[in-house]
Amino acid sequence: MNVDGLARKIGERVPDVLVARGEVTAVVERERLLETLAWLRDQPDVALDFLSSVTATHWPDVDPAFWVDYELRSFPHKHRARVKVGLDAGDAHLSSVTPLFPTADWHERETFDFFGIVFDGHPDLTRILLPDDWEGYPLRKDESLGGVPTWFHGATMPPVDERGMA
Amino acid sequence: MGEAPEMTTAPDAAGFRDPATGELRQETMIINMGPQHPSTHGVLRLVLELDGETVIRCKPVIGYLHTGIEKNTEYRTWMQGVTYVTRADYLAPFFNELAYCLGVERLLGVEPPERATLIRILVCELNRITSHLVWLATSGLELGAVSVMLYGFREREVIMEIFEAITGLRMNHAYIRIGGVVMDLPDEGPRKIRSLLDLLPGRIDEYETLLHDNPIWRERNEGVGVLTTERALALGVTGPALRATGIGADLRKDIPYGGYESFDFDVPVRTEGDAYARYVVRLAEMRESLKIARQALERIEEMPGPVMIDDPKVGWPPRLSVGPDGIGNDPEYLRHIMEESMEALIHHFKMVTQGVEVPAGEVFSAVESPRGELGYLIVSDGGHRPYRVKIRDPSFVNLQALPALIEGYLVADTVASVASLDPVLGGVDR
Structure with a gap:
């Protein structure tokens, strides 16, 4: 099945499907995420049975x-396809897809770690790459790069641009 | 001060028996392996719960090598992104560069010249061999086969010298760039690569003679860290670890990218799913990579032409070549911008400070790295910098399957299982 055929097939179930640069993207409401992913996985013509990656993007002004x-x-x-779910800033949580794809476990922990998005029903939603006592969600756009004190379990180093200035 | 604690009676001074019942205690022990254990391929920490010699629970703890590569790319130009992503999985730098550049090229809607495509495939397949050689060398060392370690690094060194001759660097090359590769093969390149291609098959035979029917190697690897197909798929495992469970999934065949559809090669598959099967698959993959590299080299020699796209808005303007000092330069271009053309200087300045402007959109560009599916989700908001670059690193996802590989096995098998999964922590933590 080519990209347009796949998009048509997915469009039977998901109203909002678009094709750009040879890639199929389906946009779903968060309430329908689990049933949509289950359908995409189990529908024999679509059979998107492997979850490669979960991540997020942050658009603070929109x-x-x-x-x-x-x-x-x-x-x-x-073939491949992408499913996207939009979340409001004040209500950034959605269902964990670990019941459908156990591989989502670490992906969702990483997304929580970097963006602070909460995955309801995740078995162990803790930080994964950053230290457990890290504050903030560094891949959000309102977190700057650098200029923050380097933090290492209690010991604090001044920001890079302020070191050795005394 | 309270009373002195009651002393245990002599026969059970170590506390093996429950004081109330006198029964032997049936407790598990939690031990910490890492974060800098020599056999963890980087800074990995495993928390193991042991019942005697048997691992009953394993929790990998990662993040010690996190360097914020994804965040850093958002603050650099598109072109500078290459120099960041190449540092993620440091044993497979070309694959990171390739996946990133293919993604940006898809956003731009441009194609690199064919000679550049072929050179990319050539360096990637040689890189696959070096990566598998490091895996062979380190896992040999971990299981006591020190000579295999020496042989593996010896052959890797030959390829590293070729990489140095082509790119000027042994690692973190930033050689594959948006629109092509940064410079053509050096004059002595094809001859060096040809002699490498003649050398390696015999050397791979040598590893096989040493390991294939070696009773210790088989004892340590056969039936160890068995991963079933269902578990592998559910946990997102890709690459040799998946192909050792009976699924011949390889992005180079399944969803071809970057010109692989025109190459003739096989995808080695085993069905046992144990550490030995992963070893056999990787060794066979090295032979397939040699096959691809040979075809690529033949076609490169028949296909002269540019290696960078002829589009001043995308391509890096100088045509660099590695000088005797090992540094890439283009004296003629330098003279042109410094002495002849103000417009060329302005253009050069804009390319260096701002670089390419990429139309808004998002793509997921995935390549088959030595460890599996290496995917880049690249999002542009139409500016001079990436809006978001997400690296789907196969080591990160494969490592998630580690508990499934070692729970229920002996603690000594943990080392063999970790080695057979071949995680690279630079890629895991990014």
């Missing part, structure tokens, strides 16, 4: 402020 992004791949049909 609504929705977060887009959570699921990259799917089909082993039987050798």
Whole structure:
């Protein structure tokens, strides 16, 4: 099935499907995320049975402020597609997809770690790459790069641009 | 001061028996492996719960090598992004560069010249061999086969010298750039690569003679860290670890990218799913990579032409070549911008400070790295810098399957299982 055929097939279930640069993107409401992913996985013509990646992007000045992004791949049909869910800044949580794809465990922990998005029903939603006592969500656009004290379990180093200035 | 604690009676001074019942205690022990254990391929920490010699629970703890590569790319130009992503999985730098550049090129809607495409495939396949050689060398060392370590690094060194001759660097090359590669192969490149391609098959035979039917190697690897197909798929495992469970999934065949569809090669598959199967798959993959590299080299020699796109808005303007000092330069171009053309100087300045402008949109560009599916989600808001670069690193996802590989096995098998998964912590933590 080519990209347009795949988009048509997914469009039977998801109203908001678009094709750009040879990639299929389906936008769903967060309430319908789990049933949509289950359908995409189990529908034999689509069979997006492998979750490659989960991540998010942050757009602080627009609504929705977060887009959570699921990259799917089909082993039987050798095609891929993307599912996106928009979240408001004040209400950044959605269902965990770990019941459908156990691999989402670490992906969702990483997304929580970097963006502070909460995945309801995740078995162990803790920080994964940053220290447990880290404050803030560094991949959000309102967190700057550098200029913050280096933090290492109680010991604090001044920001890079202030070191050795005394 | 309170009373002195009651002393235990002599026969059970170590506390093996429950004081109330006199029964032997049946407790588990939690031990910490890492974060800098020599056999963890980087700074990985494993928290193991042991029942005697058996691992009953394992929790990988990662993040010690987190350097914020994804955040850093948002503050650099598109072109500078290459120099960041190449540092993620440091044993497979070309694959990071390739996946990133293919993604940006798809956003731009441009294609690199064919000679550049072929050179990219050539360096990537040689890189796959070096990566598998490091895996072979380190896992040999971990299981006591020190000579395999020496042989693996010896052959890797030959390829590293070729990389140095081509790119000027041994690692973190930033050689593959948006629109092509930064410079053509050096004059002695094809001859060096050809002699490498003649050398390696015999050397791979040598590893096989040493390991294939070696009773210790088989004992340590066969039936160890068995991963079933269902578990591998559910946990997102890709690459040799997945192909060792019976699924011949390889992005170079399944969803071809960057010109792989025109190459003739096989995808080695085993069905046992154990550490030995992963070893066999990787060794066979090195032979397939040699096959691809040979085809690529033949076609490169028949296909002269530019290696960078002829589009002043995308391509890096100088045509660099590595000088005797090992540094890339283009004296003629320098003379042109410094002495002849003000416009060329302004253009050069704009390319260096702002670089390419990429239309808004998002792409997911995935390549088959030595460890599996390496994907880049690249988002542009139409500016001179990436809005978001997410690296889907195969080591990160494969490592998630580690508990499934070692729970229920002996603690000594943990080392063999970690090695057979071949995680690179630079990629895991990014």
